[in-house]
Amino acid sequence: MNANDIIFYLLGAFILVNGILAMTNRKIFRAAIFLLFSLIGVAGLYFWMHVEFVAAVQIIVYVGGIVVLIIFSIFLTQQTGQDMPKPNKMRMLFSALAVLFGAGFTYMLIRNHGFIGDGNNQFDVSPQRIGEQMLDTEQSGYALPFEVISILLLAAMIGSIVIALKSKAQEA
Amino acid sequence: MEFSLSAIANQVDTWLHANCASWLALTIEFVIVGLLCIALFAVLGLVLIMMERKVSAYMQLRLGPNRVGPKGMFQTLADTLKLLVKEGLTPNGADKFLFNLAPFIVMIAAMLVLAPIGFAKDFVIWDINIGVLYISAISSIGVIGILMAGWASNNKYSLLGAMRSGAQIVSYELSAGLSILTIVIFTQDMSMGQIVASQADGWWIWKGHIPVIISFIIFLIAVTAETNRAPFDLAEAESELTAGFHTEYSGMKFALFFLAEYVNIFIVCAVGATLFLGGWMPLHIGNWADFNRIMDYIPSSVWFFGKTFFLIFVIMWFRWTFPRLRIDQLLNLEWKYLLPISMFNLLLATFIAIQGWYL
Amino acid sequence: MDVKDNQQHAFPGDVHPTASGGILVSKLDDVINWARSNSLWPLVFGTSCCAIEMMSTASAKYDWSRFGFEVARATPRQADVIIIAGTIVNKMAPVLKRLYDQMADPKYVIAMGACATSGGPFFYNTYSVVKGADHVIPVDVYVAGCPPRPEALLHALITLQAKIKAGDKREKIVIEKFVDSN
C-alpha cells in the first residue's frame, strides 16, 4: 500500500463518515454541514484523480450552489435549532431494506465486471478540450445532453416564475 | 546578482532532494509551504490593518495611529497580542461545535485560494490548469463559514448578518465570474501561469480595449462586495446588525474573522492584479528597449506585490469615500446594472476575440 | 476585618512574584499589559450629551485613533472599554449591566461626565437616575465635567492606559487611597 492508496482510503473514509453523520444527525443544520463536508470529500477525490475541472465544478455547483441553497432554506424555515423528531420504526426498516438492496446491486455489478484500468491515468482535461467536447455534435460530443439539460433548467425557471405569478394573481 | 524568489525555492528543493528521501523532501516542502502561508497571513494582517488605519486617517484629515512604537508601527501588533490574550467567549445557547469551527473554515478557505497565485516569476504553490475556476470554486466555501458562524451564534443579528452576507456574496459572484471570463476568453486558458504569460507583451488592461476596462471596473466593484467591505458592508452594518455574523465572537476567534477579511482582500486583489495588470510581469512600453530593460531589473515579486497593493489601496479608497448602500440599492446594483452590463461586455469581448482585434 | 490587615492579604486574581522564575512571568505580564493598554477598543455606547463629545473625540481634530482607540466595536464581545457617555437612568441600568457582563475579560469602564460619575445635575430630587454608574458596574476611571472636553476624555483614556501598564487592580487603588486618607 503506497501513499496514493492511503490518501484514497482516507478520502473515502472522510466521505463515508460525513455522509453517515449527515444521515443520523438530529440537528438539521449540522446535517447540512456534514453533507457539505461529504461533498468536499468527493471533490477531493476528483482532485486525487487529477480531474481538476470536475473537482472545481463539483465545489462550485454542490458547495457554492446547492448546499448554500439548502442552508438558506433551513434558515428561512422555523425551528432550525431544535432536534428533528425520530423517524418511526417502519420507515427505518424499509429505508434499511432499500439501502441493502442498493448495496447488493452495486456489489453484484462490481463483482461481475470489476474495475477495468487501462494503466494510463493521464487524461487530457484541459478546459479547451472540455469545451470542444461539450459543444461537439459528433459521436463523442455532448451537445445534445447539454441542450437537454438547459431545456430542463429553462422549464424549471419558467415553472418557478409561474408559481410566483400565481400567488400574486390570487392576491389581486 | 538579481533577486529572485524562484532561485531560492529551487535551491531549497535541490538541497532537500539531495539530502533526504524523496517522500521526506516532499513532506518537508509541504510543511515549509504551509508555514510560509501562515507567516504571509500574519504579516498581511499586520500590514494591511495598519495600512487601512493610516489610509482612513489621511483621507479624513487625521493622523492615525502614531504613538505605539515608531510612527505607530506597533499598533496592530498590540491589537493582535491583546486579542490573543483576550477571553474567548462561547455563548451558552450556541451550537458550540459549529461556533468554534466556523472561523477556521473561513481561514482555511482563504488559505486554499492562495495555491494558484503566482507571487513572482516561476514562484507558485500549485499552477493548476484551471486556476481561475479553482479560485472561484474555493472562495465559495468561505460563504459556508460565514453562514455557519451566523447560525451557530444563536443570535438574531448574527443570523440576519450571515444571510445578508451569503446573499450578497452569492449574487456578486456572478458578475465577478463574468468579468473573469472576459480575460479567459482573451487568453483561451484558465491557468494563472498562462494568463500571466499571455501578458508578456502588454497587460490586458492596455491591450484588451474597452471590454477589459469595463470588466476591470466591474471586477473591482464585485470583489469589494464579495469581501463584505464598505460601501457593501451591510452584513456587518453596526447601526442595524451590531456586527453581523461575528457579533458573538470575541478574542482569537474574532481575530481569525478579522484576519480572514484582510487576507481575502489581498487574495482578490492579487487575482485582479494577475488577470488585468499582468501579475509579476514588469511594465513594458512598445519599443522603448532601454526603459524595458530598467523595468526588467526590478524583481518580479516587487511588481506583483506593488500591483496588488495598488488595488488594495483602491479598495480602501472606496471604503473611506462612499457611504453604505441600502439592501435594495445593493441588489439593484447587481441585478439591474452589473450583471446585464457584464453579460453584454462578455458578448463584446467574444466578438473582439473572434475578430482578433487585440494585440 | 481591619482595612490595613486586608491589604496584607492577596486579592483574588492577584499574582505575587515567587522566589524562582518570577522574572519571566513579570516580563510577559509587562508585554501583555503593554498590548492591552495600547489597544483599548471602546464600545459604541452613548446615552446622552456626553456621547456627542465622545464622537468629537473620534473626529479629525482630536483623533483618538492616534492611541489606537478608533476601533469602536458595536458588539460588547469585542470591546475592551465601555465609555459610559451620559446619564444612566434606572431603566438603562440593567442594560448597562448586561452589556458589561457580555464583554470579554479583561474589560474596563470609564465613567464620562457628571451624570455617569455621580448623577450630576440629577443627584438630588430625581427619582429616575442612577446616582453614579458605579452603583451598577465597577468603574475604572472617572472624568468630571458636564460634559468633559474631548481632551478630557483623551486624558481619561491615557489615565486608564497608565493604570493598565502599571498592572493595578481596581480594588488595590480603592484600598490604597482609603488607607492614605485615614
Added chain:
Amino acid sequence: MFITKYLSEVFGGLRSLLTGMRRTGYYFTHHKNIITQQYPNEKPVLAERFRGEVVMLHDDNNEHACTGCTACELACPNATIKIVTKFDLTPEGKKKKAIDKFVYHLELCTMCNLCVEACPTGAITMAPNFEHSVLNRNELTKVLNKPGSKIREGVE
C-alpha cells in the same frame, strides 16, 4: 428612451463616484490639511471664559476672601458646594464666623457659573482646567480652602 436613460444613469453614477474619490484622494495626498491637535503634546487653546472647575483664590499670604456666607451653596442647583463654618476668636475676643471647609463636589458640578456670580466677595472663580480624570471617585470631592488659610483683612 430606456437605453439612453439607463446609460446616463450608469455614467452619472460613475461620475459622482469619481467626484467623491477625487476629494478623498486630494486629502490623502495633501497632508498639510490635517487639523489634528495632538492633545497630550499640544495643550489646547482654551477660551478665556472656559469653565473647568471652581477654585478659591488665595493670595501670597495664604489668605482668601471667603466669608462663609453660603450664597454660593444656596445658588448651586446641584448642591455641589457644602460650606462647613467654624467660629474664630478675633484679637478683640469676639467670636467671628469663618469657613472651616469649603467642600466642592467636582463630580456633581455642571460648571454653570452660578456660584461665582452669587459670590459677594469674589472669593471663588472658574479655572480653565479640564484634566479631571481620577481612578477613585473620592478624589473628585475637594476642599477648596488651603490648609491654614485665613480670611483676608477687610473682607466682610
